[in-house]
Each structure stands twice: as structure tokens, then as C-alpha cells.
Amino acid sequence: MDKPPHTVVRRMPWPETQSHPVVTPFQPSVVYSSPSPDALDDQYEGRASGYTYAREGHPNADVLSRKIDQMEGAPTSGMIHGSGMASISAVFWALTKTGDHVLGGNQLYGRSLRMMAEELPRFGVETTLADPTDAEAFIAAIQDNTRLILLETVSNPTLRIADMKPIIAAARARGILVVVDNTFTTPAGMRPFDLGADIVVHSVTKLLAGHADVTLGYVAARDPEVRQQIYVTSVTMGLTPSPFDCWMAERGLYSFDLRFERAQENAAKLADHLAGLNSVLRVIYPGRADHPDAARAQELLGTNPGNMLSFELAGGRAAANAFTTACPDVAFAPTLGDIATTLSHPASSSHRALTPERRSALGISEGFFRVSVGVEPIEILIKEFTQGVAAASAL
Numbered sequence: 001m002d003k004p005p006h007t008v009v010r011r012m013p014w015p016e017t018q019s020h021p022v023v024t025p026f027q028p029s030v031v032y033s034s035p036s037p038d039a040l041d042d043q044y045e046g047r048a049s050g051y052t053y054a055r056e057g058h059p060n061a062d063v064l065s066r067k068i069d070q071m072e073g074a075p076t077s078g079m080i081h082g083s084g085m086a087s088i089s090a091v092f093w094a095l096t097k098t099g100d101h102v103l104g105g106n107q108l109y110g111r112s113l114r115m116m117a118e119e120l121p122r123f124g125v126e127t128t129l130a131d132p133t134d135a136e137a138f139i140a141a142i143q144d145n146t147r148l149i150l151l152e153t154v155s156n157p158t159l160r161i162a163d164m165k166p167i168i169a170a171a172r173a174r175g176i177l178v179v180v181d182n183t184f185t186t187p188a189g190m191r192p193f194d195l196g197a198d199i200v201v202h203s204v205t206k207l208l209a210g211h212a213d214v215t216l217g218y219v220a221a222r223d224p225e226v227r228q229q230i231y232v233t234s235v236t237m238g239l240t241p242s243p244f245d246c247w248m249a250e251r252g253l254y255s256f257d258l259r260f261e262r263a264q265e266n267a268a269k270l271a272d273h274l275a276g277l278n279s280v281l282r283v284i285y286p287g288r289a290d291h292p293d294a295a296r297a298q299e300l301l302g303t304n305p306g307n308m309l310s311f312e313l314a315g316g317r318a319a320a321n322a323f324t325t326a327c328p329d330v331a332f333a334p335t336l337g338d339i340a341t342t343l344s345h346p347a348s349s350s351h352r353a354l355t356p357e358r359r360s361a362l363g364i365s366e367g368f369f370r371v372s373v374g375v376e377p378i379e380i381l382i383k384e385f386t387q388g389v390a391a392a393s394a395l
Contacts, residue, residue, distance in 0.1 A: 024063055026247045030054045056235050060246035067253050068208065068218050071187040072200055076227045078220030079234060080246060084183060084203025085111050086239040087217030091179055091199055092148070094233035095226065098124030100147040105132040105162060107155035107362055109181065109203075110350035116150070132162035133293060139170045148177050153192070153300060154184040157346045157370040158363045159284045159310050161293035164300060168196045177226070183207070184336075188260045189304040198222045199230075206337030206372075207307065209249040210259050216245050259339060259375055263307035266341075266381060267373035271309045273382050279319070279393035281367070285309040307374075308336065313367035319392035320345055320367055326391035327384045336372035341381060344370040367392075 032051040034040040042048035051058060061080040069078050081087045092115065096102060104116050106129040116127045130141040132151055142149075149171050151162050164180075171178045179199040180192035183206050192200050202208060204216035221227040271285035283290075286297040287305030297305060313319040324332045324343065331342045334349035344350065346364050359365070373381070 024060070024247065024250055026244060027059045028243050029058070054243070055238055055240045058243050058246075060243040060250070061241050064204075064216075064246045064250045064253075065218065065220075067250060068187075068202065068204070069220060071191075071256075072182070072220060073187075073191050073193050074200070074220035075193060075222045076220060076224050078200075078218055079227075079231055080204070080241040081217040081219065081234060081239040082241050083215050084109075084181075084201065084205060084217040085115075086234075087201045087203075087219040088112060088115065088150075088179075088181070090230050090234045090237070090239055091201065091219060092120060092125075093237065094230045095177065096120070096125050096147050099126075099145060101126040101128065101143045101145045102148045102150065103128050103130060103138075103141055103143075103146050104150040105138075105152055105155060106130055107158060107160060108150065108152055109156050109183075110346075110353065112150065112181070113351075114353065132164075132167060133160050133296075135163035135166040135170075138163070138167055142170065142174065142176065146174070146176050148179055150179045150181065152181045152184060153190055154286060154306065154308065156184065157310055157344070157350065157368070159184075159286055159291075159308060161286060161291075161296040161300060163296060164192075164195055172196055184308055185301065185306060186256075186260065188257070189301045189306050193220075193222060195300075198226065203337075204249050206335070207260065207263075208256060208337070209252040210256065210337060210339055211248075211252050212335060212338040212342075214242075214245040214248045214252070216241050216249055260304075260307065262375040263373050264304065266375065266378050267307045267309050267371075268305070269378050270371070270373055270381050270385065271311075274309075274311050274385060274389070277386065277389045279314045279389055281312040281314050283309065283311045308370065308372055310368065310370045312365055313369070313389070313392050315367055315392055315395055317347075317366040318395055320347075320369070322391045322395055323369070323388040327388040330381075330384055330388075336370070338372065339374055341374040341376060342372045344372070346370060 043050040065078040065080050120127050128141050130138045132138050168178050177198040180197045181201050183203045199221045202218040204218050268287050271283050274280050275283040333342050334344050347366050
């Protein structure tokens with residue numbers, strides 16, 4: 001009797017079932033089959049929903065983006081990219097052209113600053129940086145050809161608070177799109193669309209995913225046409241997110257509220273403790289009354305000043321080295337938003353490309369640290385940071 005043909009190379013249909021998985025399925029498929037050319041036309045022309053090729057979209061990205069859409073109150077569906085900088089890049093490349101001008105805050109994430117200072121000008125896009133805590137001066141930097149404004153509500157790394165409302169109002173009156181990087185603040189702290197922002201971006205890598213094990217970005221736009229421009233550019237440039245990273249980030253979101261509340265509570269207590277230690281020159285936390293923008297922080301962030309704080313040690317680089325050496329269990333890493341506390345030294349990481357004079361003008365010294373506070377018991381954090389400061393002051 002002849003053996004039947006060997007067919008293991010053929011895909012097996014997914015089992016049909018009356019029940020459904022509680023956990024979101026992970027779907028790594030790059031391609032999706034359609035029953036006919038007409039059916040494929042229906043998908044591409046919007047008469048039917050479905051997937052074709054993962055670069056154009058996939059289920060795990062859509063599930064994740066819908067969750068963040070809800071958090072941000074996004075007017076249109078957002079999209080996920082392979083990193084936070086991929087999302088920012090998609091906005092710039094989709095919405096600017098040679099001869100346009102982009103105005104940004106003078107304290108942005110380091111790679112955003114590099115994008116403004118080096119990458120956009122290579123393509124004939126003019127850029128200017130201005131202080132968003134001074135709305136009058138910032139608005140004065142708007143030009144006739146300004147197309148986009150890029151803001152971070154809470155600046156990186158000195159945690160200054162942008163004067164969002166008058167800047168957004170001035171931009172809207174001139175037809176300029178306002179892009180807000182809401183990574184530091186998160187939707188728990190502020191929802192930029194509620195203030196009139198046109199585009200919101202996130203590094204999902206950070207507090208949203210929350211476990212330092214995925215690299216993703218998110219962007220949503222108010223206007224459907226703007227959203228479509230960003231989408232087309234994203235697909236063309238291949239800014240595709242990993243389905244597995246999307247699946248992991250969605251899992252992380254389930255605990256976001258719990259993580260945010262605990263980390264924020266810890267940050268407030270740690271900030272107060274550091275402020276009372278010798279050799280700590282200053283502590284910057286948006287929830288403290290001595291924050292330089294305390295009134296604006298209260299107005300924009302309310303009772304959710306977040307989990308980020310910064311502080312400055314006397315003694316410069318030597319003190320910084322002593323502090324990190326004395327705190328081996330606090331990860332010294334150029335990131336934020338992990339479930340555990342991480343410590344960043346902007347002068348040697350995110351802002352190392354700036355001259356010492358430029359860093360000094362921004363308030364970033366060799367003794368300056370940014371802290372992403374995690375969910376550890378606060379007693380552990382206070383003990384570790386106290387021994388770190390003691391080691392720095394013993395020099």
C-alpha cells in the first residue's frame with residue numbers, strides 16, 4: 001500500500017473553539033494569506049479588515065496600541081514602532097520637508113536633541129531649541145516656516161515643567177502641529193490631547209512596559225490625515241515592532257497602575273530624604289514645593305508628579321564614581337521606567353555629546369544624577385542612597 005504524501009510543510013489551520021484564551025495570543029507570523037485577489041483588494045481598500053504583511057501591521061501591535069489609546073484618550077488609533085526614537089523619527093520624516101522649521105524644547109531626550117541638531121538639518125529642515133518653561137521666549141522662537149513643535153512636559157534630565165498651555169494655544173493659532181513626548185509623565189500624570197496637543201509619542205520601552213525587556217515606541221495623532229501620513233511613512237521605512245515585544249509590553253501594562261503608584265510614592269519619600277543629606281546640593285522632584293516650577297507642576301500633573309527625580313552631589317565626577325560604587329545593587333544604566341530603581345549620569349550617557357559648557361548651561365554637572373525610582377521597599381532605597389551619599393562626601 002502506498003504511503004500518503006508527506007505534508008508536514010503545510011500550515012495546519014488554527015483549531016476552532018467555542019472558548020477563548022484569557023491571555024492574548026502571541027502571533028509571530030510575518031505574512032497572512034487571503035482567499036482571493038478580490039478579498040485582498042477589499043482589505044487594502046478598506047472594505048474589509050485583515051492583515052497582509054507584518055510591516056504593515058500585526059495583531060499584537062494593534063492590541064497594544066488600543067490599550068495605550070485608551071490611556072491617552074487618543075482621538076484616532078495609534079501605532080506601535082520598533083522604538084521610541086522610531087516613533088519620533090516617523091513623525092519628523094512624515095510631516096516635514098526641506099525648508100520647514102522645527103522648534104523644540106532645549107532639554108529633550110539626548111537622541112531627540114541629536115535629531116534636532118544633526119539629522120534634520122542634513123535634509124534641509126531648520127531647527128531651533130528654546131526654553132519651554134518660558135512661554136513668551138519659546139513662542140518668540142516660532143518662525144513663519146515652523147511646521148512642528150516638539151515638547152516634553154517634564155524635561156530630561158532636570159525635570160523642569162514646560163509651560164504647555166500658552167505654547168499649545170499659540171501653535172494652534174498659527175496652524176503648527178504640537179508633538180508631545182509623554183514618556184516621563186505617562187498618561188497617569190497628564191494626557192496631552194486634553195490640552196490640545198496634535199501628536200503624542202511614547203517610548204513604550206520605559207514605564208509603560210515597565211520591565212526593561214522590550215524596545216518599542218508609540219505615536220497617535222489627533223487628525224486622521226496626519227495619522228495616515230505617519231502610518232505610510234512608517235510602513236515605507238520599515239519601523240516595524242516585534243510581535244513578541246508587543247506581547248510582552250501588553251503584559252507589562254496590566255500592572256502599570258500598581259507600579260506607577262508605588263514608584264511615585266517611593267520617589268516622593270526618596271526625594272525628601274535626599275534633600276536632608278549633607279553633600280546633596282539640590283534635589284529636583286516635581287512634587288516638592290521647592291521645585292522651580294512647582295505651581296505649574298501642580299497645575300499640569302496634579303497629584304501625580306511621577307517616579308523621576310534628579311539630584312546633584314558636591315564633588316563632581318569623583319563623587320559620582322564614589323556614589324555608584326557604594327550602591328552596587330542600584331543599576332547604573334542609561335534608562336528609566338524599570339520595575340526596579342535605576343540611576344543615570346547624564347554627563348556620561350544621554351548628554352555626553354554636549355560640551356561641558358552646554359551641559360552647565362542646562363544645569364547638568366558631573367555630580368548630577370537622574371533617578372528612575374522603582375517599586376522596592378522604600379527602606380532599602382533610603383539605606384542604599386544614604387550609603388552612596390556618605391561615600392561621596394567622604395572624599
